[in-house]
Amino acid sequence: MNETPKSFEALEARITEDYPSLSRRLQQTARFLLDHPQKVAFATVAKLAQEAEVTPSTLIRFANSCGFKGFSDMQELFRSRLVDELPNYTERIRAVLTATGEAPDSTQLLWEFAEANRDALEQLPGRIDPKHLEQALDILENAEAIHVLGARRSFVVASYVTYALHHIDKRAFLVNGLGGMYGEQMRAIGSDDALIAVSFSPYAEESRQAAEQAHERGIPIVVITDSSLSPMARLADVALVVHEAEVKSFRGLTASLCLTQTLAIALGMRKDKTLAPSSGAGDQEHA
Amino acid sequence: MNETPKSFEALEARITEDYPSLSRRLQQTARFLLDHPQKVAFATVAKLAQEAEVTPSTLIRFANSCGFKGFSDMQELFRSRLVDELPNYTERIRAVLTATGEAPDSTQLLWEFAEANRDALEQLPGRIDPKHLEQALDILENAEAIHVLGARRSFVVASYVTYALHHIDKRAFLVNGLGGMYGEQMRAIGSDDALIAVSFSPYAEESRQAAEQAHERGIPIVVITDSSLSPMARLADVALVVHEAEVKSFRGLTASLCLTQTLAIALGMRKDKTLAPSSGAGDQEHA
DNA sequence: GGGGTAATGGAATAAAAATTCCATGCATAC
DNA sequence: GTATGCATGGAATTTTTATTCCATTACCCC
Numbered sequence: 001m002n003e004t005p006k007s008f009e010a011l012e013a014r015i016t017e018d019y020p021s022l023s024r025r026l027q028q029t030a031r032f033l034l035d036h037p038q039k040v041a042f043a044t045v046a047k048l049a050q051e052a053e054v055t056p057s058t059l060i061r062f063a064n065s066c067g068f069k070g071f072s073d074m075q076e077l078f079r080s081r082l083v084d085e086l087p088n089y090t091e092r093i094r095a096v097l098t099a100t101g102e103a104p105d106s107t108q109l110l111w112e113f114a115e116a117n118r119d120a121l122e123q124l125p126g127r128i129d130p131k132h133l134e135q136a137l138d139i140l141e142n143a144e145a146i147h148v149l150g151a152r153r154s155f156v157v158a159s160y161v162t163y164a165l166h167h168i169d170k171r172a173f174l175v176n177g178l179g180g181m182y183g184e185q186m187r188a189i190g191s192d193d194a195l196i197a198v199s200f201s202p203y204a205e206e207s208r209q210a211a212e213q214a215h216e217r218g219i220p221i222v223v224i225t226d227s228s229l230s231p232m233a234r235l236a237d238v239a240l241v242v243h244e245a246e247v248k249s250f251r252g253l254t255a256s257l258c259l260t261q262t263l264a265i266a267l268g269m270r271k272d273k274t275l276a277p278s279s280g281a282g283d284q285e286h287a
Numbered sequence: 288m289n290e291t292p293k294s295f296e297a298l299e300a301r302i303t304e305d306y307p308s309l310s311r312r313l314q315q316t317a318r319f320l321l322d323h324p325q326k327v328a329f330a331t332v333a334k335l336a337q338e339a340e341v342t343p344s345t346l347i348r349f350a351n352s353c354g355f356k357g358f359s360d361m362q363e364l365f366r367s368r369l370v371d372e373l374p375n376y377t378e379r380i381r382a383v384l385t386a387t388g389e390a391p392d393s394t395q396l397l398w399e400f401a402e403a404n405r406d407a408l409e410q411l412p413g414r415i416d417p418k419h420l421e422q423a424l425d426i427l428e429n430a431e432a433i434h435v436l437g438a439r440r441s442f443v444v445a446s447y448v449t450y451a452l453h454h455i456d457k458r459a460f461l462v463n464g465l466g467g468m469y470g471e472q473m474r475a476i477g478s479d480d481a482l483i484a485v486s487f488s489p490y491a492e493e494s495r496q497a498a499e500q501a502h503e504r505g506i507p508i509v510v511i512t513d514s515s516l517s518p519m520a521r522l523a524d525v526a527l528v529v530h531e532a533e534v535k536s537f538r539g540l541t542a543s544l545c546l547t548q549t550l551a552i553a554l555g556m557r558k559d560k561t562l563a564p565s566s567g568a569g570d571q572e573h574a
Numbered sequence: 575g576g577g578g579t580a581a582t583g584g585a586a587t588a589a590a591a592a593t594t595c596c597a598t599g600c601a602t603a604c
Numbered sequence: 605g606t607a608t609g610c611a612t613g614g615a616a617t618t619t620t621t622a623t624t625c626c627a628t629t630a631c632c633c634c
Contacts, residue, residue, distance in 0.1 A: 016521075023611060026611090034515060035514070054612090059592095082369055106424055106553040110412045110545075113549045113552075114409070118408045121408070156447040178465075247552070257544065265535055312582065333621070341583095342583050344582075347624085
């Protein structure tokens with residue numbers, strides 16, 4: 001047996017290394033521990049065992065297999081890790097920012113971005129009108145298939161929406177303009193389908209044109225954009241307006257992703273409710 | 288006796304207020320608690336008593352005098368402080384959630400997602416090792432061009448990275464496997480280039496193979512993944528591990544996006560510093 | 575200075591938690 | 605099939621930790 005890890009990082013490395021050779025339950029334990037170091041620091045063996053869905057014995061065995069005398073011994077490392085971390089978020093940013101020269105610029109930046117995006121997310125739910133959200137869901141629910149349009153920065157969101165829709169078993173197509181075929185892809189939209197158009201400033205012309213075309217055909221359109229003044233908004237049956245974080249003139253996407261994630265899961269829950277009123281939406285794995 | 292404090296802040300206020308009227312030992316205890324909240328969160332009554340140079344009984348008495356049922360009860364607040372920092376937000380969610388019938392499910396869900404993603408973002412900067420971040424930037428800075436690999440859910444992140452890199456005028460290519468040409472695209476990577484591989488559970492086999500191939504060729508690899516147990520992690524020159532929010536078995540992407548955003552901008556700032564030391568990174572528009 | 579009151583320390587007790595141990599299950603090799 | 609070895613769950617045990625209680629001390633008012 002190797003020597004026992006002396007720091008959290010060492011433990012992490014050790015677990016990573018040993019992982020493949022561990023038994024099923026011990027692997028399960030390993031994953032839980034690395035995924036929830038926070039909880040491990042505080043909770044008791046019994047509580048953790050319950051959460052990780054293993055028995056207390058397994059936790060102890062795991063600790064032993066890492067070379068610790070017992071679970072408590074291992075827990076020490078999880079705790080020491082938290083002690084190093086500063087308690088208050090804003091304080092910590094300030095600490096990093098003022099200690100110029102010590103912490104690298106990149107880490108300061110990471111704190112700034114995280115904080116800015118957190119702000120954006122905090123404001124998001126309050127700014128979205130519940131009525132609009134429901135209307136969007138109505139449209140999507142009634143659609144035979146959903147086509148998703150988004151260029152440049154919006155492409156990221158569009159591809160995520162498509163991915164998420166697939167996961168709830170909703171037919172979805174990403175209008176990606178591959179081979180310069182925006183027009184062709186848009187014409188392939190059936191009359192019972194719907195369109196989700198994502199568009200952020202500076203609004204890509206090709207997206208606008210494509211959306212206009214769909215609008216003329218009477219295809220229902222849900223627009224996700226960053227301003228109600230967006231040229232897309234007036235084409236929309238429902239427009240969802242998202243304010244993104246901005247750091248160093250660079251806009252984030254977290255709020256939009258959060259919104260689209262919600263759209264997809266809410267849609268999934270509606271489907272489940274229709275099909276089997278008793279079950280939840282929790283049956284897609286690792287989505 | 289007043290009611291028991293429900294948050295660490297409330298407790299702090301309460302102690303401050305009561306302080307003058309406390310006995311000598313209790314004052315001593317109060318000072319110790321406020322000076323070392325960190326320790327209080329973790330240690331046992333006996334240990335703390337020793338450190339504070341009072342007896343265990345005194346600690347218990349103190350907790351009781353603040354209105355708690357026992358010491359453990361009070362310790363809860365010291366712990367919760369280290370874990371979650373905003374009771375306001377959670378309260379708001381709960382308010383929305385309990386007012387069932389009024390707000391539609393979808394809006395509740397939006398609040399949940401926003402909160403979960405905020406959590407993920409809160410933990411992100413503390414979990415990323417500044418050294419790793421710098422190493423990743425070193426690799427990217429020295430690369431002639433950067434290739435970005437990511438399938439399925441990771442594709443969203445990969446395409447965002449590519450987009451962001453273009454915006455800081457770094458040559459970037461998205462390895463998208465279009466036409467089933469993963470192998471071909473990977474072989475097109477030059478010997479002075481670098482690879483960013485994004486991979487989340489369930490780890491896509493095609494990504495692993497592609498990364499393996501690059502690894503054998505000695506191409507520097509930066510991996511962005513959700514667990515240090517990821518099969519990609521061992522191929523990496525630097526592995527950045529991100530914990531994403533999870534609601535209803537559906538994982539978010541906000542933390543990963545935030546991290547990649549940071550990588551791109553930090554890289555941009557380095558370039559600017561090299562070219563014209565006086566200016567910042569703020570010259571790309573609406574990126 | 576004496577009697578009372580509140581504070582304190584420490585030992586005894588109760589509660590909770592960690593750990594051990596064994597019976598059972600499961601898979602694999604023969 | 606059967607036997608063997610490791611993995612697992614759960615109950616029993618031990619250890620640790622929190623709490624209570626009471627004897628002692630310090631302080632204050634009379």
